[in-house]
Amino acid sequence: SPYYGYLYVADYKNTTGAPKPIHIWRPENPAEGTGAATYVDTGLEILTSGTALYDPFAVSVGPDDTVWIAEYGSGIVSSAPPVPPTGTSVASVPQITGVSSIRGITVVGPITGAQVYLTGTSTYAKKFSGSAPDPGTAGSFSQDYTLTVPVSAGPYGNTVDLDGNLYIVTSSSLPGSNAFIKIDPLGNIVPFPSPIPANFIRTSDAASSGFVADKSYPGGGYLYSINRTYSNTTNPGDMAMRFDLNGNYLDGYGPSLTTPPANYTALAIARNGTYGTTDDLGNVIHKVSFEGNGAYQKIIKLAPFLVASAEATTANAPVKSSPTAVEGVVYFGATNGLLYAYTTADGNPVAGFPVDISAAVGAAVQLLGRPSVYYGKYGKAIYVTTNRGDVVKVKPDGTIGWAIWSRAGTSTNTATAPAVTSDGWVFATINGKNGVQLLRIDELTGESVIESAVLAPASGSVSNPAVDGTKVYVGVQEGSTGDLLVLNGVDLSPLATFAGGEGVVAPPHVNGPDAYVGTMAGNLYKINSANAALDPSFGTGGAAIIGEPLVTDAFVKPAAATTFAPGTPLYIGTGKGKVFEVDSMSGTASVLYDTTDGTGVVGGLVLNPASGTIAFGTSSGLFYQVPEGVHAAQVFRGYGAFNGAPTYDLTTGRFLIGSDDKNVYAFSCR
Structure with a gap:
C-alpha cells in the first residue's frame, strides 16, 4: 500500500462547538513503513461532522486503507479514503448512526464486506456487519450483537483476533484488577482472567490496542493496555502492559517500575491525542499531540526489551558483534573496543565489565566478532579477536588472562570468534600483519603460538x-x-x-x-x-x-x-x-x-532448541522469527541495522541480537 505506515489521529482538542478533523501523519522516511522512527504531518485532513466535546474520538484503518472514524457525542461511525482525492481535506461519510458514547473501534475486512466492532462508556460492546461500494459512499450496516459488559466505566479501546474474538479493556483504579474482557464471535463473554501486577496502578482512563503477531496464525498475537493518568503528583506518567491471547501478563513499562528501560518515556498525557495504537509489527504508538509543538512518541514494543547498551559508558558505539549468552549473562563487543557483560534477566552490568580491550593490546581497536565463552581445560574464560587481528583472553572477573598483539596488522576486518578445544588449545582466525592466518595458542599461557601459512592476502576475509x-x-x-x-x-x-x-x-x-x-x-x-x-x-x-x-x-x-x-x-x-x-x-x-527484504540475512541463523523457531536479523533493521517448517514469520521492525547473528538465551528463553543503534535487544521467542 502507498499509505503503509500512515498514522491517523482523532484529535478532539478538549473543545466543543466546532467539528475537528482527523490529522494524517506519514513516516518521515516512507520506506520504513510502520517501523518508522519519526513521523511528519502531511497537512492533510479528514473532516468530521460532530461538534461535541469528544468528537471525533476513535479511529481505525481497514485492510483496504479505508479510514473509519467513531464520534463519541454524535454516535456516528463514518468512513473516508486514506488521503483526500483532491485538495487538502475530504469529508467522511456516515455509515452507522445512533450509537452512544463510542470510545473504541476496530474494523475487520474491506468496506465492501466489513465487520465493525464498537465499545463505549455506557458499558456496551456492539458488532455491525455490512458493506459500501467505497469509502466515499454510504452503504448498509446491521447490528450483529450488542451486550452490556461487566465494568464500572468504559470500556475504552478494543481489538479483534483472527478468529473473530473481541477483546476490550476495563477501567479501574484498583491495583491488580483485570485488564481485559473477551467476547466470542457470537457475542458471549468468555472467561478470560488477565490479572496485572499489583505495582501497576491503573487510573480512571485506560486504553487498549491489539496486535495479531502473525497473520498466518489464527488467534496468534499479543494484547496491549496503554493506561493514561491525569495526575502528575501521585502517579506521574503512563504505563503500557503486554498480555498473550490467553490472558497471561507478559511484561510492561511504566513509572511504577523501579528503573524504566531507557526506550520508555514517561508521559503525562493531556486530554487530547490518541489513546494509543499498535501497528502490524508490534510497535506501540503511545501519544500524538497537536497542542504545543505536536510531539510524537513511540514505545518500540514491549516484546523486544532493551537488555544492554553500549551507551552504558561515555563511549557510545554500535554493537556489530554477535552476542553470546551463557548462564544468564550476555557478552558482546562494540566498536569502542569494550567487551560488555550484562545479566539477561534484568540487564544489570556484571562486576568487572566492561573490559577495555584497547588498553590490553595498546592500540585503539574494535570488537566485531562474537565473544567465545568456553569452559576449557583450565576453566571458564572469554576469548575475543579485534578488528586488526589481536587475540585476547578475558577471565570471568573481567581481568585480562593474556593478549597476543604481535601479529596484528593494518587490516580492520577481523570479525571472528575463537574456538577452544578440551585439550587446552585456542584456535583463532585473524587478518593480521601477514594477511589471513590461523593461530593455535596455548589456552593457559597464551604462548606456544603456531601460525599457519598465509591463507589469503590482507585484502581478503576469513x-x-x-x-x-x-x-x-x-x-x-x-x-x-x-x-x-x-x-x-x-x-x-x-x-x-x-x-x-x-x-x-x-x-x-x-x-x-x-x-x-x-x-x-x-x-x-x-x-x-x-x-x-x-x-x-x-x-x-x-x-x-x-x-x-x-x-x-x-x-x-x-x-x-x-x-x-x-x-x-x-x-x-x-x-x-x-x-x-x-x-x-x-x-x-x-x-x-x-524476507523479500533485499538486504539479506546477516551474521547467521540461530535456533530455539525447544520450539524449533529460527531467528535472524537483517542489515535494514528487521528481526525475523520463523517457526521450524513454517513458511511464515513474525517480524519486528524499526531498529538500527543488525550486523551479527542472534543468540538464544536459555535463562530467559529470549533471542538476543546487537544493533548499530548501540543496543542489544532481547526478543521474546514465539
Missing part, C-alpha cells in the same frame, strides 16, 4: 574456525573467489581444499562424520570429515545447488543424532534474504522463508 578432532576448517574469500581450507589441527599444515574458488564467508557445520559448507556462488557442499572428501551422493556431485550467496553456516537441531537420519533438515541463510531448508542426506533444497 571465517570463524571450525574444529573437528584433528582437523580445522577455515573459509576464506578474496574478491569474488576463495575456498574452504582443511588444516591439520596440530601443525596447521594444509590437508585439502574445497569450493573451487567460489568464496566462503561462513564456517562449515561439522556434525560427526559430515561437514557442510556454503559458498558465495550458491552451492552447499557436503564433506566426509573423516577423509576430507566430497560426498558424491549429496545433491549433484557433492553439492546442493541453492543459487544464491550462502552467508551463514548451516545447522540442525542440537538434539540431532551424530549421523543424520534421512530427511533431517539443514537450514542456511542467503545474501538475498532467504532461508533454505536442505535435506541433509539427499541435498534437496526448498525455500523455508523469503
